[in-house]
Amino acid sequence: MNTTPLVQSFVSHFGEMGSRWGINRTVGQIYALLFVSEKPLNADEIAESLSFSRSNVSMGLKELESWRLVKMQHYPGDRREYFSTPDDVWAIFKTLAEERKKREVEPTLTMLRAAMMEKPGSDAERHAQARMSEMYQLIELVTTWFSDIQHMDVETLQRLMRLGSQVQKVLQFTQSLSKLTGRDSERE
Amino acid sequence: MNTTPLVQSFVSHFGEMGSRWGINRTVGQIYALLFVSEKPLNADEIAESLSFSRSNVSMGLKELESWRLVKMQHYPGDRREYFSTPDDVWAIFKTLAEERKKREVEPTLTMLRAAMMEKPGSDAERHAQARMSEMYQLIELVTTWFSDIQHMDVETLQRLMRLGSQVQKVLQFTQSLSKLTGRDSERE
DNA sequence: CTCAATTTTCAGGAATTTCTGAAAGTTTGA
DNA sequence: TCAAACTTTCAGAAATTCCTGAAAATTGAG
Numbered sequence: 001m002n003t004t005p006l007v008q009s010f011v012s013h014f015g016e017m018g019s020r021w022g023i024n025r026t027v028g029q030i031y032a033l034l035f036v037s038e039k040p041l042n043a044d045e046i047a048e049s050l051s052f053s054r055s056n057v058s059m060g061l062k063e064l065e066s067w068r069l070v071k072m073q074h075y076p077g078d079r080r081e082y083f084s085t086p087d088d089v090w091a092i093f094k095t096l097a098e099e100r101k102k103r104e105v106e107p108t109l110t111m112l113r114a115a116m117m118e119k120p121g122s123d124a125e126r127h128a129q130a131r132m133s134e135m136y137q138l139i140e141l142v143t144t145w146f147s148d149i150q151h152m153d154v155e156t157l158q159r160l161m162r163l164g165s166q167v168q169k170v171l172q173f174t175q176s177l178s179k180l181t182g183r184d185s186e187r188e
Numbered sequence: 189m190n191t192t193p194l195v196q197s198f199v200s201h202f203g204e205m206g207s208r209w210g211i212n213r214t215v216g217q218i219y220a221l222l223f224v225s226e227k228p229l230n231a232d233e234i235a236e237s238l239s240f241s242r243s244n245v246s247m248g249l250k251e252l253e254s255w256r257l258v259k260m261q262h263y264p265g266d267r268r269e270y271f272s273t274p275d276d277v278w279a280i281f282k283t284l285a286e287e288r289k290k291r292e293v294e295p296t297l298t299m300l301r302a303a304m305m306e307k308p309g310s311d312a313e314r315h316a317q318a319r320m321s322e323m324y325q326l327i328e329l330v331t332t333w334f335s336d337i338q339h340m341d342v343e344t345l346q347r348l349m350r351l352g353s354q355v356q357k358v359l360q361f362t363q364s365l366s367k368l369t370g371r372d373s374e375r376e
Numbered sequence: 377c378t379c380a381a382t383t384t385t386c387a388g389g390a391a392t393t394t395c396t397g398a399a400a401g402t403t404t405g406a
Numbered sequence: 407t408c409a410a411a412c413t414t415t416c417a418g419a420a421a422t423t424c425c426t427g428a429a430a431a432t433t434g435a436g
Contacts, residue, residue: 004309004310004312004313004316006303006306006308006309006313006316006317007312007313007316009299009303010299010303010316010320013295013296013299017292017295017296019210019422020210020291020292021210021292022207022208022209022210024393024394024395025394026394026395035319035323036315036316036319036320038311038312038315042412043412043413044412052395052396053395053396053397054396054397054413055395055396055397055398055413055414055415055416056394056395056396058413058414058415059394059395059414059415062414079403079404079405079411079412080411080412080413081412081413089322089323089326090326093326093330103208104205104208104209107201107205108201108205111197111198111201115194115197115198118194120194121192121194122192123226124192124195124226125192125194125195127224127226128192128194128195128198128224129194131223131224132198132224134277135223135277138277138278138281141346141349141350142281142349144349144352145348145349145350145352148352148353149352149353149355151353152353152356156356156359158329159359160333160355160356160359161329161330161332161333162329162333163359164332164333164336164337165336165337165339165340167337167348167355168340168344168348170358170359171344171347171348171351171358207392212423212424212425213424214424214425230382231382231383232382240425240426241425241426241427242383242426242427243383243384243385243386243425243426243427243428244424244425244426246383246384246385247384247385247424247425250384267381267382267433267434267435268381268382268383269382269383
């Protein structure tokens with residue numbers, strides 16, 4: 001497996017950024033290689049391309065599978081496993097967002113919920129709980145909204161995003177409409 | 189500095205989650221402690237509360253300052269520096285999002301832009317470039333939208349978020365309006 | 377300016393994470 | 407059922423990151 005300089009720099013970048021993104025170098029590089037590869041690759045090809053040990057590749061692929069970021073397939077007459085990334089970048093983005101939410105925010109929400117159930121034993125605790133509650137409400141609102149948005153179809157999502165902050169005007173408009181009709185389009 | 193069990197568990201959680209969030213245990217714990225503290229703390233108080241060395245606290249605070257997540261202040265007649273987190277959780281959220289964008293996505297966008305300028309030397313490179321371009325466009329759209337949204341005032345932002353995916357209906361409605369009037373509210 | 381109070385730097389030890397090779401485990405065609 | 411082809415596991419080596427204490431630097435009151 002010869003990687004061109006272009007692919008090489010893309011792969012290295014993902015390796016270096018890996019630590020900032022909470023994955024390791026190996027995993028980042030494997031993902032990058034698969035992402036730009038024309039065809040699915042097997043573990044030996046990956047190991048050779050990136051000069052990693054076969055076992056390291058195996059562990060990296062397992063990690064990527066746990067993130068649901070790679071697809072595995074077989075070719076008839078070939079017992080080896082071939083890996084690739086989904087074609088649709090929006091689908092990838094959604095998967096990534098879901099997994100990050102699960103790993104990086106859910107545990108915190110759980111902890112905060114538990115902390116808020118405790119009876120405060122002092123002024124300091126009362127204050128701490130109030131702060132945690134603020135944090136909880138913010139995270140809850142943002143993540144719920146995010147997953148709402150994520151379930152919209154890509155077309156709509158793109159339209160919404162391209163609209164940018166102009167959505168504000170639309171919002172103001174519907175608000176004045178709802179005042180006229182007396183109905184409120186917001187939840188609750 | 190005696191920390192109550194409630195604060196203790198909040199602080200520990202931030203320490204443990206630290207690695208998933210791309211910060212280290214120390215930094216996570218210092219931030220958590222400051223976040224729930226009733227009043228600003230100086231470095232010695234933090235070091236004692238968390239049983240870290242004074243120098244470790246100094247480094248942690250420096251890191252938090254580089255993220256713009258802590259405020260420093262002085263009290264008259266006291267030369268020590270006192271640290272706290274901003275009160276407004278929305279402001280904190282915005283700062284965090286900006287910094288993460290700067291550290292975790294900008295470098296990738298730069299790399300992708302550079303890669304896309306290269307002349308492809310083979311079919312493999314042409315394919316790789318096409319993939320990078322898809323990635324670029326997605327990240328560019330999402331981050332631009334995110335920073336657009338971020339600049340909206342908190343009131344509007346909250347209203348938008350509470351609306352959730354119902355924004356879809358509003359969008360559809362304005363789209364049919366723009367068809368009637370022949371004007372398009374989208375950019376470009 | 378002096379000096380004590382405070383903060384920062386940094387070399388190197390401690391802890392953690394990553395990576396490898398060898399061995400064990402699994403799968404499937406014959 | 408066997409054995410070759412392939413994948414996974416895992417102990418420990420290698421690399422990296424974190425943390426500390428000592429020393430240097432900075433700050434500001436007197």
